[in-house]
Amino acid sequence: MTKTAPVTDSVKKVNNEFAVGDDLEFQKSWQKFERGVWILLTIFILLSLAGVFGRGPLAQGHIQASDGSLRVDYERVQRFGTPSVLTIHFPPDVIHQGTVQLWASDTLVKPLGTQRVVPQPMKSVIGGGGILYSFPATTVPASIEFQTQPAALGFSDLIVRVPGKAEVKTRIFVVP
Amino acid sequence: MYTLVHAVIGYFFLLLMVRVLARRPGAQMTPFEFVLVFLVGGVIILATVGDDRSMTNCYGGVIIICMMHHLMGKLKQKSEWWGRMIDGTPILLVKDDEWQTTSVNMTRVDDMDVMAAARAKGIKRLDQIKYAVLERNGAISIIKKDRNSS
Numbered sequence A: 001m002t003k004t005a006p007v008t009d010s011v012k013k014v015n016n017e018f019a020v021g022d023d024l025e026f027q028k029s030w031q032k033f034e035r036g037v038w039i040l041l042t043i044f045i046l047l048s049l050a051g052v053f054g055r056g057p058l059a060q061g062h063i064q065a066s067d068g069s070l071r072v073d074y075e076r077v078q079r080f081g082t083p084s085v086l087t088i089h090f091p092p093d094v095i096h097q098g099t100v101q102l103w104a105s106d107t108l109v110k111p112l113g114t115q116r117v118v119p120q121p122m123k124s125v126i127g128g129g130g131i132l133y134s135f136p137a138t139t140v141p142a143s144i145e146f147q148t149q150p151a152a153l154g155f156s157d158l159i160v161r162v163p164g165k166a167e168v169k170t171r172i173f174v175v176p
Numbered sequence B: 001m002y003t004l005v006h007a008v009i010g011y012f013f014l015l016l017m018v019r020v021l022a023r024r025p026g027a028q029m030t031p032f033e034f035v036l037v038f039l040v041g042g043v044i045i046l047a048t049v050g051d052d053r054s055m056t057n058c059y060g061g062v063i064i065i066c067m068m069h070h071l072m073g074k075l076k077q078k079s080e081w082w083g084r085m086i087d088g089t090p091i092l093l094v095k096d097d098e099w100q101t102t103s104v105n106m107t108r109v110d111d112m113d114v115m116a117a118a119r120a121k122g123i124k125r126l127d128q129i130k131y132a133v134l135e136r137n138g139a140i141s142i143i144k145k146d147r148n149s150s
Helices: A024-050 B003-019 B031-049 B056-079 B080-087 B101-107 B112-121
Strands: A060-064 A071-075 A077-079 A083-089 A097-103 A116-118 A123-127 A130-136 A143-150 A154-161 A167-175 B091-097 B128-133 B142-145
Touching: A024 B031, A060 A167, A071 A167, A097 A143, A116 A123, A130 A143, A167 B112, B003 B056, B031 B056, B056 B080, B091 B101, B112 B128, B112 B142
Parallel strands: A077 A167
Antiparallel strands: A060 A071, A071 A083, A083 A143, A097 A130, A097 A154, A116 A143, A123 A130, A154 A167, B091 B128, B128 B142
């Protein structure tokens, strides 16, 4: 059997004749909410331009080992699945016999998602929670570029060092 | 998995964006507003499917968005409050020869929009309109004055 219900005059009327169902008070409250949202959206855009969510001036990080054995240029804030570049610069005194060695914590590979290393390392040895790379270095100053594509959200601690020298420790935040 | 979560977030994000964009008469979109709809949809889809363009992923995204929309429809039916949050309420623009300026300013509707809806009803002048209402679906409803009242 089909269910039925009586039609009632439930919609609010204007001039007691025209059923509209408007609610000006609700619309006024909604307009205040809208203003709040627009303020938040504006703040979001300004922060984005500044690079708080990556890809901007505030996201650029530069850090140097206390003994000057390497310098790292990187993005403090990176975006999930979006390419980023981490560059490591070496001074002449860490290059021996045309080779420079670098130890990097394995966070560079797993959460930060290294896709490519330029130049290609001659040798990579896994161990001690990281990877020891050996690169050819015939010119000074030398630099290595890690092209990454983060595969995990949140903070990742990154440690890099030239073996036997001071390490550089930093934290990278990956946003969605 | 990510796509499904992104689709749900994207659904609510677009819902919020469309709601806070202030109600323009959606049934009378200008060509640019029409293009804007596709632009916004095109941008959000990039974040939704990411680099996984498989059938499984894309169809999963479509299914979850349809399910969300179905659920929202059910919620609107069950809860008047929810209906107001999602669709707003009808807004009276003209009443008894007077523009309801608070409502008009809120909705950014102008006399041209109202007159466009009026012409579709065979009304030639604004002063022949007794009521104009911006409906929840973005259309403008026009009620003509009675002959004896005009």
